[in-house]
Amino acid sequence: MVLKYVMAASGAAMLLYLVLHMIGNLKIFFGADALDSYSAWLRTLLEPAVPYAGVLWVIRVILTVALVAHVASAIVLARRARAARPVRYVHRQPVQGSYAARTMRWGGVIILLFVIYHVLDLTTGTLNPNGVHGEVHSNVVADFDPSRWYVTLFYTLAVLTVGFHVRHGLWSGLQTFGRSNALVQRSLKTFAFVFAAVLVVGFLSVPFAATFGLV
Amino acid sequence: MKLHLKVWRQRDADDRGHMATYDVDDASPDMSFLELLDVLNEKLTVEGEEPVAFDHDCREGICGACSMVIDGQPHGPEKATTTCQLHMRHFSDGDTITVEPFRAGAFPVVKDLVVDRGAFDRIIAAGGYVSAPTGSAPDAHAVPVPKDQADRAFTAAACIGCGACVAACPNGSGSLFLGAKITHLGEMPQGQPERNSRVLAMVDEHDAAGFGGCTNTGECAVACPKEIPLDVISQLNRDYLAARRARRRSA
């Protein structure tokens, strides 16, 4: 039972980060300088009270802890679920809840793989065709070059998966923290849907803009 | 009506079990699903085969004994209907219908379609009550209960303890059952003194019994023949969190 709260709290932390991340990404529409200087600002944030990139590292540590907690509790819950039904149904109709609810676990795995790739791509630059530290804008534009359509496609799929994951996860988290009752359940579901949709649109606007040469 | 039935047969708890196929040629649309099984069992008995064991008792949708998964859905395809009130007019001539027991580690199969749901009794025993020894009660009107609270308590208390929620849950969780009792007693003033200890004890027992964790898929509320709303799980979560906080404070 406690794991549910771990799941919800860690999910909430990562969700908050996603929102900030998306807002940051949108700087690209204000030009290359806006994005690059935003990136530099993140590193110098609160200097000299904290060392260079200090805040960033704090965020990274928190995110890593949240991710580990989230995945670990997901694994434990999944194992418990398997143990709770040792013999499977011969015939069981698909779950009647939402598609999002059904794909939380595999969706989570896809997202995890994507995050690893994404870090190697745009954080360390290892897998980026440009890969120059600090040249965020150039890295992004190079990444989503029309010739590399498969990268854009992969990002699209991954972001859609995130959308589904967030839609059920947000609703589920609100249930877990007991902020739901019959009256507001419908509006909470709508809220979670809209929230997820905004994230998807926000995140996808950048690679598409790059692919179609709008930025 | 002619129907083909694929029924789970399992001699006892240790048997691996298998699906067996039977035909019933003389079903009537006015029969309940259990009466269809009655007809099948009469046929099997006369033919020298073992009839199919299944749980049933009141046959009017309130005792919660009937417990099978029909065509992949606990209590079959009709909404808000137990197996005993599911009538064959909802099926078509020539249909093939699969019938399985409720499947959950906490509900081991006893025989064929009969499962052991004793874990539910143990969850109630752990705390699903108000301690009110006989004779200790004040006058019934001593404590007024606001109507909306009494109504919500009733809605949750309508649970028949059949276990369809567990059977439907992809995680095999009993949270809807648990939440229903927490909500029922939590809404009543009489349930307040034990509110914290109740939820902690019942959740512990639920987890120890081998039920899975809730991931809010909502499948349970769809399968529930008494339409217990999903928000009872939210209530359960809220009460559990509050109870843990209270325990930490008093520790």
Place this chain on the structure above:
Amino acid sequence: MTTYSDFTVGDPAADRAAPDGPIETRWERRRFGVKLVNPANKRKMHVIVVGTGLAGGSASATLAELGYRVSSFCYQDSPRRAHSIAAQGGINAAKNYRNDGDSVYRLFYDTVKGGDFRARESNVHRLAEISRQIIDQCVAQGVPFAREYGGLLDNRSFGGAQVSRTFYARGQTGQQLLLGAYQALERQVDAGGVTMYPRHEMLELIVVDGHARGIVARDLVTGETRSHLADAVVLASGGYGNVFFLSTNAKGCNVTASWRAHRKGALFANPCFTQIHPTCIPVSGDHQSKLTLMSESLRNDGRVWVPARKGDDRDPNLIPEAERDYFLERQYPAFGNLVPRDIASRAAKNVCDEGRGVGPGGLGVFLDFAEVIGRLGRPAVEAKYGNLFQMYQRITGEDPYQVPMRIYPAVHYTMGGLWVDYDLQSTIPGLFVVGEANFSDHGANRLGASALMQGLADGYFVLPSTIGDYLATSGHDPVDPDHPAVLAAEQDVAHRIDTLLSIKGTRTVDSFHRELGHLMWEHCGMERTEAGLRKALDRIPELRKEFWENVLVPGTGVELNQSLERAGRVGDFFELAELMCLDALHRNESCGGHFRAESQTPDGEAARDDENFSYAAAWEFTGRGEAPVLHKEDLAFEYVAPTQRSYK
């Protein structure tokens, strides 16, 4: 050789526990008179309770709260599934919260009169007194009764009562009260006071030196039979309506526990007093396995009718008013559709017998809501009866908002049962009987919302007080598990199971049960005649003989075997059926649910014969098919003078 119907009359049955004096203080004085058990000794005393319905569940919980060691048995997989759960309407209590003139005395008066003067005044008065405590107790347990906006308990009038004294929880009062008792029981299971034996069936009573000292029970999962020994045994095993095969009882309800006790010497009283409920969903075909009750409250607004002309099978909506016969309103202008259950049932049967019944087989009458829908509008009707209409539609596939419902009477409750004294003790010392299983409080007819009241009164309040008197004075040594009486009981059970399994005949248990039920419904149902009862008394032994020679029970005795369970129960129903017919034959009067065609007023109403039959008939078993001995307990009415009921 004497035949079964040549019964003999033995000594009168005497209720030695009954106190006398003013009726208002009898229970108080009896409670003061009982010997108390020292708390330290209670822990050493062991009580077996069979059944976990309202009576058994509440008794088990309360006895354990008092400190006794309790073993509780039920055939269901959980004590929460006992058939009390299906009671819909409500529970009476003389709270007079409405200030409408209700009182303990009025509830007492109504119940004695409603029972058609065939119940004990002392018992009924005690029931009315305790009714108030029951509501307090259930509210304290958190039972979610219906409430008004002010937060106070709501009441309704029920079953033709002139005061509003019925407390309810929507249409599921029995469920909510049972869950209250069940939760109290589980609390004691957790505390170690009660050992629960679900999926266990009592198959024999163990009597040692004249005292009830235990039971032999079969574990329905493993098939193991074994003895459970104790200082006293409480039967709370419900009624025997399933002798009719079709009834509103749960499929598993049976008479075996009571009947085994009867065979061991407990008298069985008034077996022919059965209640036929008028508003059930009619039979739809030969596959029918049970009947479903529709709440009596439907008669508050529905109008009962049949076509005036025989064989009129037009769509009911096309039959003009002039060609309809609203027979209850016509025959009983004062009460109309709200006449008591027995009267409404018989009137429906009569019009069907005339060939004017509707639906499959002509066994049904219309219950029409068109008038009230027209008057109040559909939403108002939906708010009142929505769940019942839904249930009806689910079962019949017809929409009662469009087409009149069809209803027909069905067996619902049995007023008869094991004879008990004021302490609820049977004629076997140490054997107590509570709830529907005993015969005590409803006389020849039970009023609506009284069954729940009696079950809980017995279990929460009466038995826990009176059983102490027996336990305090009997002073038993533990029974040796190898005592000859114990071994004999075990052997009897084993022999019976072996016999059933070894017959390997050609007819299934259900086919016998159906035939027996049909016979009982025909001849010992709503209307009984001497000729019909004699016919049944001839046929039952033949059928029973065939059963014991030709029944087919598949499987073995060492596994879950539902056919074997049913076979044992049907075997006992055969013996009970014979006694019911004999009781009905000997009671040559009409009273309450027992209508003898030979005893009616000129206008066709039940005619009671107080001069000859103002007694409870308690029967003693002498052997299967052997003429039993009748012990009469004369009923004295000091407070409520017997009158003929009239609802014209």
